[in-house]
Amino acid sequence: MNKDIRIAVIGLGYVGLPLARLFSTKYKTVGYDLNAARVAALMEGHDATLEVTDELLQEAIREHGFRCTADLEEIRDCNFYVVAVPTPVDENNRPDLKPLWGASETVGKVISKGDIVVYESTVYPGVTEEECLPVVERVSGLKFNTDFFAGYSPERINPGDKTHTVEKIKKVTSGSTPEIADLVDEVYNSVLVNGTHKAPSIKVAEASKIIENSQRDVNIAFMNELAKIFNAMGIDTHDVIEAAASKWNFIKLSPGLVGGHCISVDPYYLIQKAQVYGVLPRVMSNARRLNDGMGAYVANQTIRCMNKKGLVVKDARILILGITFKENCPDIRNTKVVDIYHTLKEYTDNITIYDPWADAEHVREEYGVEIVSQLSTLNAQLYDAVILAVAHKEFQTLDVRALTCAGGVVYDVKGVLQRDVVDGRL
Numbered sequence: 001m002n003k004d005i006r007i008a009v010i011g012l013g014y015v016g017l018p019l020a021r022l023f024s025t026k027y028k029t030v031g032y033d034l035n036a037a038r039v040a041a042l043m044e045g046h047d048a049t050l051e052v053t054d055e056l057l058q059e060a061i062r063e064h065g066f067r068c069t070a071d072l073e074e075i076r077d078c079n080f081y082v083v084a085v086p087t088p089v090d091e092n093n094r095p096d097l098k099p100l101w102g103a104s105e106t107v108g109k110v111i112s113k114g115d116i117v118v119y120e121s122t123v124y125p126g127v128t129e130e131e132c133l134p135v136v137e138r139v140s141g142l143k144f145n146t147d148f149f150a151g152y153s154p155e156r157i158n159p160g161d162k163t164h165t166v167e168k169i170k171k172v173t174s175g176s177t178p179e180i181a182d183l184v185d186e187v188y189n190s191v192l193v194n195g196t197h198k199a200p201s202i203k204v205a206e207a208s209k210i211i212e213n214s215q216r217d218v219n220i221a222f223m224n225e226l227a228k229i230f231n232a233m234g235i236d237t238h239d240v241i242e243a244a245a246s247k248w249n250f251i252k253l254s255p256g257l258v259g260g261h262c263i264s265v266d267p268y269y270l271i272q273k274a275q276v277y278g279v280l281p282r283v284m285s286n287a288r289r290l291n292d293g294m295g296a297y298v299a300n301q302t303i304r305c306m307n308k309k310g311l312v313v314k315d316a317r318i319l320i321l322g323i324t325f326k327e328n329c330p331d332i333r334n335t336k337v338v339d340i341y342h343t344l345k346e347y348t349d350n351i352t353i354y355d356p357w358a359d360a361e362h363v364r365e366e367y368g369v370e371i372v373s374q375l376s377t378l379n380a381q382l383y384d385a386v387i388l389a390v391a392h393k394e395f396q397t398l399d400v401r402a403l404t405c406a407g408g409v410v411y412d413v414k415g416v417l418q419r420d421v422v423d424g425r426l
Helices: 014-025 034-045 056-065 096-112 127-140 180-189 204-233 237-244 266-276 283-294 294-308 337-345 358-365
Strands: 005-008 028-032 067-069 079-083 116-119 149-153 171-173 196-200 317-320 351-354 385-390 402-412
Touching: 005 014, 014 028, 014 056, 014 079, 014 317, 028 079, 079 096, 096 127, 096 204, 116 127, 116 180, 127 149, 127 204, 149 180, 149 204, 171 180, 171 204, 180 196, 196 317, 204 237, 204 266, 204 294, 283 294, 283 317, 294 337, 294 385, 317 337, 337 351
Parallel strands: 005 028, 005 079, 028 067, 079 116, 116 149, 171 196, 317 351, 317 385, 385 402
Antiparallel strands: none
């Protein structure tokens, strides 16, 4: 393997920063991001996403020479470029490749003969070779697979997960030629505890990533559909799952809100591409529709519980616990808790959202919603309904009943509260 690998990671979010920090333990590594404020905070030794601890980040800067920059010239000397930018969808759930095109232009401005660019962003099969590399060619004036080479190694970061951290993830790798595939695989393998799986082509690697999250989306949609059925029948869904899980080959999953930047977004990339080939992916499309409707369902189930208790829904005082898309994590991307909020907003303006993990300013900018970040700042009142939407550790020991008025409703989306405390759960 070429011992003079100099790595630039483009995009320092939930995926790029942990990877760049890890690479810096073995290679000269520079992290590049357009957000100068983000770069400045990282160089001061703090990651607001909490994916990299301050201790590890500061050690990488101090001991390994890791640095972050918003200056394109500082990555010109690199020869192994890793693109880790978001792949969102637009308002019509169509793939939005603008971040990838922009990152590819960035690479094209600095790439030299013999260099390699590896994409980590989740995409449908063909994006790397059909959408990204032509941009690199156009901007650089170099020819793909003659002057520069490419690879694809899909990210597997799970925000907030402190067990399956980047160095412990087994990663899929691939390359544009057999020799480049070997080199990309060796570079990743050199920093990973559990090694790699080398795919036979870039398109296979792209497809493997997109079905990982699509499979989870479909499985959770099935559980959400079961929850709707069993709730209508007056049967506790979690009791049913526990009983079914006693069989050795039952896959135990729970119903819930499907948000975030992966499971609730990635399937749309494959759905769109399948339609181009004349295939209508009914199962995936129905799963997306079902999961996207669960926020409104939770709100309506809460209203149903209130009606059964004789509580007036109009102008009711409601507390929502949590707004991040998952527990013990500050990530609010595509959170479905806002769907609960907006559905209830049709009946009352007296809604409070409490989340000790989320950044209040970020929530305001992203969703136009105000939240409180400390329990002590809650209004000195009792609530007609409390919805536990996110299973933050702080909420699991919270006396939720003490926050409700006499006869108030507690609805548990996550199924983590004691059963005698709740009036309904998903």
